[in-house]
Amino acid sequence: MNPKIEKLIKLIAKLPRVGNRGGQRIALALLQDKTGRGNALASAIIDAVENVAPCPNCGVLTDRGAGNCEFCRDTARANGQLCIVRDLSDVWTLEKSSVFHGRYHIIGGLLSGASGVLPQDLNIHNLSSRIADEKITEIIFALPNTVEGKTTQHYIMSVIGSADNVVFTELASGVPLGGELDYIDDGTLTLAFGGRKSV
Amino acid sequence: MNPKIEKLIKLIAKLPRVGNRGGQRIALALLQDKTGRGNALASAIIDAVENVAPCPNCGVLTDRGAGNCEFCRDTARANGQLCIVRDLSDVWTLEKSSVFHGRYHIIGGLLSGASGVLPQDLNIHNLSSRIADEKITEIIFALPNTVEGKTTQHYIMSVIGSADNVVFTELASGVPLGGELDYIDDGTLTLAFGGRKSV
Numbered sequence: 001m002n003p004k005i006e007k008l009i010k011l012i013a014k015l016p017r018v019g020n021r022g023g024q025r026i027a028l029a030l031l032q033d034k035t036g037r038g039n040a041l042a043s044a045i046i047d048a049v050e051n052v053a054p055c056p057n058c059g060v061l062t063d064r065g066a067g068n069c070e071f072c073r074d075t076a077r078a079n080g081q082l083c084i085v086r087d088l089s090d091v092w093t094l095e096k097s098s099v100f101h102g103r104y105h106i107i108g109g110l111l112s113g114a115s116g117v118l119p120q121d122l123n124i125h126n127l128s129s130r131i132a133d134e135k136i137t138e139i140i141f142a143l144p145n146t147v148e149g150k151t152t153q154h155y156i157m158s159v160i161g162s163a164d165n166v167v168f169t170e171l172a173s174g175v176p177l178g179g180e181l182d183y184i185d186d187g188t189l190t191l192a193f194g195g196r197k198s199v
Numbered sequence: 200m201n202p203k204i205e206k207l208i209k210l211i212a213k214l215p216r217v218g219n220r221g222g223q224r225i226a227l228a229l230l231q232d233k234t235g236r237g238n239a240l241a242s243a244i245i246d247a248v249e250n251v252a253p254c255p256n257c258g259v260l261t262d263r264g265a266g267n268c269e270f271c272r273d274t275a276r277a278n279g280q281l282c283i284v285r286d287l288s289d290v291w292t293l294e295k296s297s298v299f300h301g302r303y304h305i306i307g308g309l310l311s312g313a314s315g316v317l318p319q320d321l322n323i324h325n326l327s328s329r330i331a332d333e334k335i336t337e338i339i340f341a342l343p344n345t346v347e348g349k350t351t352q353h354y355i356m357s358v359i360g361s362a363d364n365v366v367f368t369e370l371a372s373g374v375p376l377g378g379e380l381d382y383i384d385d386g387t388l389t390l391a392f393g394g395r396k397s398v
Contacts, residue, residue: 004243004262007243008243012240014236015228025288026217030214030248031260041211044203044207044210045229047203048207052203088227089223
């Protein structure tokens with residue numbers, strides 16, 4: 001195979017969920033395109049990689065050097081609620097659902113012995129100052145409902161400690177909308193039973 | 200969402216088999232990477248798009264302006280066999296299997312009323328001269344086993360016409376290796392029965 005194409009395929013194949021076969025298809029699509037998609041994509045990558053950086057306050061990717069992000073600048077979002085998420089993709093998911101209108105804080109990972117993620121790897125150094133500065137009254141943990149997610153949540157709660165006028169909440173666990181009982185795992189069923197409500 | 204990121208996601212999402220969700224994941228991976236993968240990928244795209252072009256003889260992508268490709272220059276492949284395929288990815292698949300050691304010819308598409316692919320869209324203008332110049336004795340059709348593939352094959356056969364000392368062959372149809380009969384479609388079963396061999 002032509003070495004230029006081989007190199008391109010290798011780089012594309014390493015992207016999330018692409019793999020070797022997908023890499024070949026994408027490389028071919030770019031090389032056979034007559035509308036300049038390849039160059040447009042390359043410029044968009046360079047533009048974003050060079051000019052986008054995490055918001056110094058919350059971690060959401062925003063224009064580099066422009067100070068705080070759109071969420072942190074938006075005073076309508078200063079409603080006292082702070083939602084702690086793992087990743088920017090979680091922010092996008094929540095924004096799409098329009099379920100939350102406060103501020104975000106991206107911690108950038110979950111504590112994990114297996115993956116070697118330690119407390120100092122989490123973006124939580126300014127959480128306490130944010131609670132004071134932004135008059136936070138509720139911290140909503142929207143971390144994955146896994147052992148790592150819960151461990152990380154409890155670690156963060158222990159670090160922040162009990163602050164006056166701040167409540168900690170987490171997303172409800174239970175049967176997903178449209179979920180049929182015989183397809184639900186035992187752990188979820190146990191949580192759903194434990195959290196049952198009178199109707 | 201930040202407009203630079205939004206633009207990047209849109210371009211990535213349009214790549215084959217990626218989609219919006221995959222586009223978000225890939226864009227995030229590039230933006231959160233600290234090892235320069237984004238810039239490396241952008242340069243590889245530009246390098247390949249600008250410096251790679253179809254071989255003037257067979258259509259395989261090769262270094263632009265460097266004349267014929269590695270296959271057409273390789274005299275060991277001048278064994279009289281010419282394999283007609285739709286796409287460069289078919290060449291890669293055949294090369295990986297090491298089943299064929301002759302030359303290739305990429306026609307770049309299949310005749311299709313639905314997609315509006317016409318005879319003049321096929322890369323077949325130099326097929327007859329290749330047969331003469333490269334002393335081809337067998338043309339192997341390795342096109343998809345579909346209506347479009349067969350239509351295209353018969354069209355090419357009618358254009359080339361019957362040349363002295365050239366035989367036309369096509370890949371065998373039948374039950375794939377490891378294929379269980381109850382998972383095989385009727386069309387394949389019919390072809391496999393019609394092509395049965397004494398053992």
